[in-house]
Amino acid sequence: MAYVYDDQNIFAKILRGEIPNDTVLETEHTLAFRDIQPQAPVHVLVIPKGPYVCYDHFAQAASDAEIVDFTRAVGQICKSEGLQEGGYRVISNAGDAGVQEVPHLHLHVLGGRGLGRMLQPAS
């Protein structure tokens, strides 16, 4: 499958500084910021700075340095947001079935309350 990246998506605009964000962490290859509509007391979005549509695109096309940086950033956020003790959830929605709204890879890091079962039954 050919991945087509839309550089007008909202996270691309955030990365270019065209839209403000509430930054939690910035590294060489990764930006993490608070979700504008938080679903939990902690709801941080972690995005690579490179133009990757979704997780499998990133996993196949990103450099080792990008993947290490991104993964380490998630670990740092779990620590700095105090999620290690109480637990947390990391989600990445992709494509239609995953109901991905923004076509730039992002991990949702959620915590700070009980999060319930992972999936609701399909309606």
Ligand code: AMP
């Ligand atoms: P998804 O359905 O996985 O693509 O989730 C997209 C997420 O991006 C949602 O949780 C939105 O609340 C969040 N979001 C959209 N625009 C912004 C923004 N400007 N700043 C922070 N979060 C945003």
